[in-house]
Amino acid sequence: MTIVTDTRLSTAHDLGPASSEAGFEPRASDFFALLKPRVMSLVVFTGLVGIVLAPGGIHPFIGFTALLCIAVGAGASGALNMWYDADIDARMSRTLSRPIPSGRLTPDDALAFGLILSAASVLTMGLLVNLLAAALLAFTIFFYAVVYTMVLKRRTPQNIVIGGLSGALPPVIGWAAVTNAVSIESLSLCALIFFWTPPHFWALSLVKAADYGAVGVPMMPNVAGPESTRRQIVAYAVLLAPLGLAPVLLGFAGMVYGVAAAVLGLVFLGLAVRLYVKRDNRAAMQLFAFSILYLFLLFALLLVERLAGLA
Numbered sequence: 057m058t059i060v061t062d063t064r065l066s067t068a069h070d071l072g073p074a075s076s077e078a079g080f081e082p083r084a085s086d087f088f089a090l091l092k093p094r095v096m097s098l099v100v101f102t103g104l105v106g107i108v109l110a111p112g113g114i115h116p117f118i119g120f121t122a123l124l125c126i127a128v129g130a131g132a133s134g135a136l137n138m139w140y141d142a143d144i145d146a147r148m149s150r151t152l153s154r155p156i157p158s159g160r161l162t163p164d165d166a167l168a169f170g171l172i173l174s175a176a177s178v179l180t181m182g183l184l185v186n187l188l189a190a191a192l193l194a195f196t197i198f199f200y201a202v203v204y205t206m207v208l209k210r211r212t213p214q215n216i217v218i219g220g221l222s223g224a225l226p227p228v229i230g231w232a233a234v235t236n237a238v239s240i241e242s243l244s245l246c247a248l249i250f251f252w253t254p255p256h257f258w259a260l261s262l263v264k265a266a267d268y269g270a271v272g273v274p275m276m277p278n279v280a281g282p283e284s285t286r287r288q289i290v291a292y293a294v295l296l297a298p299l300g301l302a303p304v305l306l307g308f309a310g311m312v313y314g315v316a317a318a319v320l321g322l323v324f325l326g327l328a329v330r331l332y333v334k335r336d337n338r339a340a341m342q343l344f345a346f347s348i349l350y351l352f353l354l355f356a357l358l359l360v361e362r363l364a365g366l367a
């Protein structure tokens with residue numbers, strides 16, 4: 057039996073001339089792009105909500121440090137993801153202008169940047185915040201950069217489902233930064249993001265299936281087919297709608313959040329069913345866009361309620 061150990065199309069080092077050889081110096085904006093800033097902004101926001109909602113309070117400087125460590129660690133894992141995935145990024149229209157495929161940074165630049173920022177964020181969290189938060193941050197970076205990117209992404213259509221755990225952990229890290237503990241409340245926020253991730257990503261991958269297929273990444277639409285993917289999106293949306301109410305049932309969110317979570321959960325489910333019925337790219341992109349708004353609004357409401365003293 058042959059076991060595939062290297063699923064990369066070519067090594068990242070075969071991707072053309074180093075930026076300095078090509079005649080230009082790396083720019084700060086290219087390093088910033090390695091952090092996947094737009095995606096990670098929502099990740100960091102969920103970490104902030106974990107910090108603010110956790111009982112007991114935290115010194116503002118330590119709280120800010122914890123948030124900065126989550127932001128830097130998340131960005132670092134994005135840089136490591138781009139280092140490893142440079143071969144496939146170079147072959148997909150959505151990703152080919154990223155810093156490594158476009159030749160603006162070398163793979164070594166990205167690897168060094170990702171490793172240094174990972175180590176700096178975990179060490180700082182451990183020294184200035186607490187060891188549990190540092191261990192959770194290290195685990196989250198490892199899970200995204202190694203378990204998802206290097207092991208699961210190119211091998212199984214369940215890549216997103218399992219790998220989604222890393223995107224779901226930031227509120228748990230934020231909560232642990234304040235309380236030095238993992239609680240049922242922070243795990244409920246983790247579960248919310250965990251079950252949100254498959255519909256979030258599969259909606260986009262239905263539209264980008266050809267891109268992923270061309271580079272051999274086994275995303276769900278390519279393996280199980282679009283029909284099955286749309287059915288699974290509806291199944292996750294059915295689970296997600298009641299899960300949105302968990303913060304109310306656990307007593308750390310109020311009625312404003314509760315009503316909004318119920319309505320937004322039903323809209324999410326409605327858009328998932330609409331995608332199942334309509335089967336077109338427009339419905340898929342609408343669900344993808346709404347998924348981001350949904351998660352942002354739920355976490356924003358948790359934050360606003362707490363800051364306004366409503367929960």
Ligand code: HEM
Binds near residue numbers: 094096102222223
């Ligand atoms: C394994 C889990 C996830 C996968 C595979 C995934 C995948 C993606 C992809 C491929 C995009 C398009 C980005 C682009 O065009 O460059 C995207 C966009 C986005 N994702 Fe996710 N995502 C995941 C988890 C998350 C999580 C946990 C969050 C936040 C909590 C998040 C927030 C966003 C946001 C805000 C965007 C829009 C970025 C923009 O405006 O370009 N994603 N996601």
Ligand SMILES: CC(C)=CCC/C(C)=C/CC/C(C)=C/COP(=O)(O)OP(=O)(O)O
Binds near residue numbers: 099141197222
């Ligand atoms: C604190 C910490 C370490 C947080 C990590 C958060 C995390 C795992 C977010 C996942 C975000 C994301 C863009 C996944 C994309 O998948 P992809 O890499 O397959 O997408 P691509 O095709 O756009 O590269």
